[in-house]
Amino acid sequence: MFLRRVLRFVPRSVAGRALAAYGRGDFEVASPLFDEILAATPEPPADLVLCACECALEIATQRDAAGDPAGAIRALERAIALQPRFADVQLRLGRLCERQDQLHRAREAYQRALEINPRYFEARLSLARLLMQLEVRTGALVQLHEAARSGPESAANDLRRILHDLPGTDTGSPTVRPRLVAKIDELLAGPQSPVAAAVERARNLLRAGDNVAAIHDLKALLAAHPEFPDLHNLLGIAYDNEEMTDDAIEEFEHALRINAAYHDARLNLGLALVERGRDAEAERQLRAVANAPTGGQVARDVLAQIAARSATAH
Numbered sequence: 001m002f003l004r005r006v007l008r009f010v011p012r013s014v015a016g017r018a019l020a021a022y023g024r025g026d027f028e029v030a031s032p033l034f035d036e037i038l039a040a041t042p043e044p045p046a047d048l049v050l051c052a053c054e055c056a057l058e059i060a061t062q063r064d065a066a067g068d069p070a071g072a073i074r075a076l077e078r079a080i081a082l083q084p085r086f087a088d089v090q091l092r093l094g095r096l097c098e099r100q101d102q103l104h105r106a107r108e109a110y111q112r113a114l115e116i117n118p119r120y121f122e123a124r125l126s127l128a129r130l131l132m133q134l135e136v137r138t139g140a141l142v143q144l145h146e147a148a149r150s151g152p153e154s155a156a157n158d159l160r161r162i163l164h165d166l167p168g169t170d171t172g173s174p175t176v177r178p179r180l181v182a183k184i185d186e187l188l189a190g191p192q193s194p195v196a197a198a199v200e201r202a203r204n205l206l207r208a209g210d211n212v213a214a215i216h217d218l219k220a221l222l223a224a225h226p227e228f229p230d231l232h233n234l235l236g237i238a239y240d241n242e243e244m245t246d247d248a249i250e251e252f253e254h255a256l257r258i259n260a261a262y263h264d265a266r267l268n269l270g271l272a273l274v275e276r277g278r279d280a281e282a283e284r285q286l287r288a289v290a291n292a293p294t295g296g297q298v299a300r301d302v303l304a305q306i307a308a309r310s311a312t313a314h
Contacts, residue, residue, distance in 0.1 A: 015048065022051055025207040027062070031055040031078075038082075053082040057089065060096075069100050087116040091123045098130060106130055121151040122188060129184045132177070144180075155187050202234050206241070214238040229255040233265040240272055248272050263289060267299055279306050 094109030236251030
């Protein structure tokens with residue numbers, strides 16, 4: 001998520017319109033604008049690709065909630081075309097296809113998720129449950145034993161106990177199968193973590209422009225989870241939106257002390273330093289972003305403006 005003030009650097013460009021729509025949560029407007037930029041750029045910058053992917057994911061959520069699963073599937077497939085190595089997006093696609101009785105496509109999506117991340121517990125359980133439904137019993141058993149071997153300890157223990165009761169290798173056992181299916185459903189229906197839920201709530205408040213409420217929620221959450229860099233970055237964004245720039249800089253720096261490779265926090269820090277007129281410090285942060293393998297177009301644009309301003313001053 002970019003600072004709102006980034007739009008000062010790209011106010012009338014297609015990128016500026018795309019970022020403005022993205023920032024206010026108008027993803028249906030932002031998505032084709034990002035696609036226009038990507039289509040016109042042989043090697044598009046990673047930050048714009050990520051924004052386009054996030055737009056597609058948000059559109060998928062909205063269309064699914066509106067009762068348009070076909071539209072949601074198309075949006076997820078667009079996200080995958082942009083970021084094919086996101087295992088969680090493959091899992092989302094598999095679950096949606098399974099709900100639509102597109103079982104072959106669901107199976108392929110779960111398998112791709114596991115190719116990307118072999119320790120993805122939810123994807124492995126989802127694949128096992130689907131294989132049981134398809135009566136691919138040996139394949140289901142392989143997935144369940146792997147889940148019991150590599151999954152979280154509490155869940156793995158439950159799975160091992162149930163698998164131990166299976167007669168031979170038959171996942172179709174009429175006495176054990178219902179318990180096995182119920183346990184898989186229970187594990188897959190687990191609640192979203194409190195931190196993940198709070199981060200999403202804070203993002204929604206920021207999109208709605210309610211920075212004061214976002215600051216309140218994030219400060220309360222950081223009191224319990226001070227070492228989550230995402231929370232410091234989001235608090236910095238909220239502070240910056242409220243023109244509390246010094247507080248914003250402190251939060252971005254804190255996020256980077258926890259995770260020095262945090263691309264978004266470093267970009268946000270650089271932009272906040274520009275706002276404070278601390279160009280030399282801003283240049284160091286922005287060059288680190290621009291020179292990284294996933295370097296950002298916004299960082300390069302702002303560096304060019306700093307250079308032009310410096311040349312004019314001399």
